[in-house]
Amino acid sequence: MKELPTLQELPSSLPSPSLFPSRRQSRKSVNVENINKHRKSNNSSNSSTNMTHNALEKLGLFVIFLCLCSISVNHLILLEESESVHHVLHVSNSSNRNKRQELTVPANDLQQRNHFRDVPSQQPLSTSTLSSTTTLMGTHRSFGNNIYTCTYGNTTVTVPTHTPTFIMIGVQKSGTTALLTYFREHPQILETKKKFTREAHFFDTSWNSLIKKAKAMGLTQATEKNCYILETYMYLFQTEQVLEQRRRRQGNDDLPSLFTFEKTPSYFANPMIAQRIQQIVPWSKVILILRNPTDRLYSQYKMTIKDVFDLRKYSLEDMVHHELYAMKYQYNMTTAPLLLGEEETLAEYRDDNNTLQSIPTFTPQNVPFNHPIPPHQWTPPHKSLGKYTDHGPLGHHILLRRGLYSIQLQWWLKHFTIDDNMLVIDYSDLTSNTQEVYERILRFCNIPVVTQNQELQKVRADERKDHRPLSNTTRHYLQQFYAPYNAQLEALLGHHWNAQKLGW
Numbered sequence: 001m002k003e004l005p006t007l008q009e010l011p012s013s014l015p016s017p018s019l020f021p022s023r024r025q026s027r028k029s030v031n032v033e034n035i036n037k038h039r040k041s042n043n044s045s046n047s048s049t050n051m052t053h054n055a056l057e058k059l060g061l062f063v064i065f066l067c068l069c070s071i072s073v074n075h076l077i078l079l080e081e082s083e084s085v086h087h088v089l090h091v092s093n094s095s096n097r098n099k100r101q102e103l104t105v106p107a108n109d110l111q112q113r114n115h116f117r118d119v120p121s122q123q124p125l126s127t128s129t130l131s132s133t134t135t136l137m138g139t140h141r142s143f144g145n146n147i148y149t150c151t152y153g154n155t156t157v158t159v160p161t162h163t164p165t166f167i168m169i170g171v172q173k174s175g176t177t178a179l180l181t182y183f184r185e186h187p188q189i190l191e192t193k194k195k196f197t198r199e200a201h202f203f204d205t206s207w208n209s210l211i212k213k214a215k216a217m218g219l220t221q222a223t224e225k226n227c228y229i230l231e232t233y234m235y236l237f238q239t240e241q242v243l244e245q246r247r248r249r250q251g252n253d254d255l256p257s258l259f260t261f262e263k264t265p266s267y268f269a270n271p272m273i274a275q276r277i278q279q280i281v282p283w284s285k286v287i288l289i290l291r292n293p294t295d296r297l298y299s300q301y302k303m304t305i306k307d308v309f310d311l312r313k314y315s316l317e318d319m320v321h322h323e324l325y326a327m328k329y330q331y332n333m334t335t336a337p338l339l340l341g342e343e344e345t346l347a348e349y350r351d352d353n354n355t356l357q358s359i360p361t362f363t364p365q366n367v368p369f370n371h372p373i374p375p376h377q378w379t380p381p382h383k384s385l386g387k388y389t390d391h392g393p394l395g396h397h398i399l400l401r402r403g404l405y406s407i408q409l410q411w412w413l414k415h416f417t418i419d420d421n422m423l424v425i426d427y428s429d430l431t432s433n434t435q436e437v438y439e440r441i442l443r444f445c446n447i448p449v450v451t452q453n454q455e456l457q458k459v460r461a462d463e464r465k466d467h468r469p470l471s472n473t474t475r476h477y478l479q480q481f482y483a484p485y486n487a488q489l490e491a492l493l494g495h496h497w498n499a500q501k502l503g504w
C-alpha cells in the first residue's frame, strides 16, 4: 500500500478556471439549436409562393412574439418588486454628497446594467449620501458601521455590508437548489435578481468582461476596479429599492432589515473565486455543502446526459476514462496514488519512439493509473493549458476533478476560516435533517430563524437513476480513486469528516 502524500505535498492549485465553465453555456447552445430547427422546419414545409409569404409572415410574427416575450420576461424580473421605474437609493452626485437624491432610472436601462456581459461603460449610477461618514477606500478590510463606501472616477459607491449576507459556493449537486427555494420563503431574505437562471455566476463567468470594462473606463488602480465591480455586483440585489418599496407600500419606516444571498455551486471548484469574493465583498459568508464525491459525480453525470444531447451516448465509465486520460496526457497531472497500490503503466501502448498510440477503451478496472509525477507537481505545467478543454466526449463537463474536495478546500482556506466566515455542511445532514441544516445556516449568518410552515421537501430530485444505474464495480472504483483525497479532507476538517464514518 502506498503512503498518502502529506499536506505539504498537496498541490496548491488546479488548472485555471476556464476548465470549469458553467453549464449555462451548453444550455444556451441547445436553445439556439432548437430555435434554428424550428426555423428550418417552418421554411421547408412551404413550397408555393403564397405559402412562403404566409410562412414568412408567421416567422416574422413569431420573431416579434419572441422579442416581446423576452422583453416582458426581463421586465417581469425587474418589476417583480417594483414598478416600471427603479428608484435607486443611496445614489447621488458626488458634488452633492450631503443631499439624499433619488435617481429615477428607466427599467430598461437598469435591466441592461443588470446584464453583466453588457456592463455599461458610461459613468454609472452611484455616488453616495453616506460617504462623508466612512470612506474606506483602499483599506477594503474595515467595514464597520454596516456601511462600506468606495470611489472610482467621480463616483462614490455606498453599500450595506450585509449584501450579500451569504454565498452558497457548492459543491455542485449538493442540494443547493433545494436550499435556495427554502430561503426564498423566508420573509427577510431576498435572493439575486437573476431568478430565471438561478445562478449568478458573477465571480466566474462575468468576471473577465468586468475587468475589461473597468480597463476600458480607464480605471487603473485595483481599488477603483474593485469599487466598480462591487457596484455592478450590487445591482444583483437591490435590497434598498425593495425596502423602500415596502416602506412606501406599508407606510412604515421601521421595517426589518433584508438579507440577501446568491448561489453558484461551481464557485468551489474554481481556484480564483475565494480571493475575488474577499476582494469585492469581504463581509459575505460562504456556505459549502460536501457530498460523497462518488454520489456527486453520478448526480452530475445524470444531469449532463439530460442537458447535453451529444453526450447522451456515453456511459459514465466513458466519461471518467476520457477525463483521466486528459488529466494525464493533456495536463500532465497525476492523481494521488491509489490506496490499492495497483499501478499499471501505459508502456504497452507506446511505440518505439515512446509516442502514445491509440488507447483501447478502458473499463474502470483497467484505466491506467501510473503516477510518474509526484503529487506536488499535480498542477499543469503551464497556466495557458487551462484554456483547453479536455479531449474526448467529455468536453468541459468535468466530473472527476470536481470531487477532489481537499484540493479545492485548500484554495478557500487561504481566504476563509471555517466556522468564522465559512460554514461547511455534510450533505447527509441535509438529507436526514433538512430543517436543522436550514436553521444552522440562518444562525451562522445572523439571520432571524423563521420556522417554515411546510415540511422542507426534496427539490428537483432526478428520478432517472434507474435509467443508467451506477454499477457496484464503478462505485467501488470511484471510491478508491477518491479515498486519498477524502483522507486529506479529514485532515483539513477534523475527524468528524472521517470518510468511513460518513460512508464515503
Ligand SMILES: Nc1ncnc2c1ncn2[C@@H]1O[C@H](COP(=O)(O)OS(=O)(=O)O)[C@@H](OP(=O)(O)O)[C@H]1O
Binding pocket: 171, 172, 173, 174, 175, 176, 177, 178, 265, 299, 300, 302, 303, 430, 431, 434, 456, 457, 458, 459, 460, 461, 462, 463
Ligand atoms: N432537500 C434535499 N436534501 C438533499 N438533497 C436534495 C434535496 N433536494 C434535492 N436534493 C438533491 O440535490 C441534487 C441536486 O443538487 P443541486 O441543486 O445543488 O444541483 S445543481 O448543482 O444546482 O445543479 C439532486 O441529487 P440527485 O437526485 O442525486 O441527482 C437532488 O435530488
